[in-house]
Structure formats: structure tokens, C-alpha cells
Amino acid sequence: MAVTITDVVLRDGLQDEPVVVPVADRVLIAEALVAAGVRHIEAASFVNPQRVPQMAGAEELLQRLPDRENVRYSVLALNARGVQRAVAAGAEEIVVVASASPGHSRANAGRDVDAAIADIATAVAENPGVRFAAGISTAFVCPFDGEVPPSALLAVTRRFADMGVRRIGLADTLGTAEPARVSRSLSYVRDALPNLEFGLHLHNAHGQALSTVGAAVDAGITRFDSAAGGYGGCPFAPGAHGNIATEDLVAYLHARDIPTGIDETALAATVVLIKDVLARAA
Numbered sequence: 001m002a003v004t005i006t007d008v009v010l011r012d013g014l015q016d017e018p019v020v021v022p023v024a025d026r027v028l029i030a031e032a033l034v035a036a037g038v039r040h041i042e043a044a045s046f047v048n049p050q051r052v053p054q055m056a057g058a059e060e061l062l063q064r065l066p067d068r069e070n071v072r073y074s075v076l077a078l079n080a081r082g083v084q085r086a087v088a089a090g091a092e093e094i095v096v097v098a099s100a101s102p103g104h105s106r107a108n109a110g111r112d113v114d115a116a117i118a119d120i121a122t123a124v125a126e127n128p129g130v131r132f133a134a135g136i137s138t139a140f141v142c143p144f145d146g147e148v149p150p151s152a153l154l155a156v157t158r159r160f161a162d163m164g165v166r167r168i169g170l171a172d173t174l175g176t177a178e179p180a181r182v183s184r185s186l187s188y189v190r191d192a193l194p195n196l197e198f199g200l201h202l203h204n205a206h207g208q209a210l211s212t213v214g215a216a217v218d219a220g221i222t223r224f225d226s227a228a229g230g231y232g233g234c235p236f237a238p239g240a241h242g243n244i245a246t247e248d249l250v251a252y253l254h255a256r257d258i259p260t261g262i263d264e265t266a267l268a269a270t271v272v273l274i275k276d277v278l279a280r281a282a
Helices: 009-015 023-035 058-064 080-088 102-108 113-125 150-163 179-192 209-218 246-255 264-281
Strands: 004-007 040-045 072-077 093-099 131-137 167-172 197-202 223-226
Touching (some): 004 246, 009 023, 023 058, 058 072, 080 113, 093 102, 093 150, 102 113, 150 179, 167 179, 167 223, 179 209, 209 246, 246 264
Parallel strands (some): 004 223, 197 223
């Protein structure tokens, strides 16, 4: 069994940093990730740059990313406006995101869950030729509402399935969900919707993310998001911790003889580059 890793440092990683990294430096990071063997990269977020200035220049970045065979770039959108911008910029895959909890939805998307999903559904229906995936924020725990019932997670997941989206990532946005809780909720939605492909987007508050990965792999999950250097967080989720570090995830999987296609030495050099880029931008 091989595992597919999507590195999200260019999006989730940089969005929570106190500096704005120039597009040219973001391209350098992308080139280093590709050279390390990363084949799936979440490169940008098409959100309001006034709210998230770190994601400004998404259109320019997409045009300058290294074009390599078997490398896929995705971008994130929270609403129809973001989808329209991403389509116009030539995005090859758009990850549409909604929250499983009403409190985070209002903070992150500026509207309740139903309204956010309805807006996304319209955009998906209007772009039948675009490849969409979905992400569900606060899938397990919300900073405003507390623990998210599996039934609430399933309701949002089902809405995405009704749009025709078949690949869905469940996010532990705070990084505080215990592995057993993640496993229970994941099993609940997989049992109800067995034809969907699920992945996990894990943050790492208490050093337990790798334990969650282990349980998920044992359950047959083969897609994970991570960020080189462990950067990241959500500006609209108080207490959110950084993503599980790609280098830690790769080392863990390799120790279990699970291939990733990623070179650990080159990845370590990429982390050094990211630190240098952030230092220059400060």
C-alpha cells in the first residue's frame, strides 16, 4: 500500500504566518517540494486578500508553478466567488471547503453552514468540467462549539456527495482531537457513504497526529495532508496548531515500510529553504 501526501505549506502553512511571502519565493518552495518528490501540492487559496493577505497573488502563483509530469496542484475556495477566480486562473483542481460546525463557519466563511454549502453547490454545478474535491473544517472539534457530533459531520459530507464530489478530506483544524475520536467519526461517515474516498488533514496540538495517522492507515486511509516544517493554522480558529510536519509524516510512513515517493534528505533541505524565505519576508 502506498500513501499519497498533499503538502499544504504554501496554503495552510503560509496563511497563518505574520508575514506575506512574495510569489517568487513561493515558487521556489514549490520547486523544492517537487524536487523532493512531492507530487501533490495545495498551492494557494482564492479567498479575500483583505482577510488573508498571505494568499494574495494566487493567480500569478498558479501561472508560475513548475510544470512537471505527474505533479498535481490544487487550490482552495470557500465560496462561489473563490471558485470563479480559481477557474479563471486555470486551476486544475479546486478544493471547496465548508465547516462541520456553525461557529467556525460563521468565523471562517462569514455565514452559516447551510448558506456556505448552498453557495458552493451553485459554483460546482456551474463548472461541470472542473475537478473538485472537498475539505471539511472542524470535522471533529470546533473552537466555538466544542466536540462535533459524527451526525453533523455526516450531514455536511452528504451535501458534498450530493454535488458529485467523491474525494473528501476531514480536518482536525485545532489538532486537539484524540485519535480514537477521529477514528470513530471517520468510521461513521465511511460506513454511511462507502463510495467516497476519504483523507485526513491533521494539525498537531499534542503530538498525537502520528498516532491518528497510524490508526487511519490501519483502517485503509491512504491520503493525508501535511505541511513541510509543521507550519500552519487557521486565522479564524482560535487555538489552532500547526499542521503535522511532512517530514515527520514521511519518516513515520517509511519506518512502517509504506512508500511515499518522497526523498527525506531533499525534504529536509526544503524545510531549511522555507525558514530562510520566512526570515527574508520578516
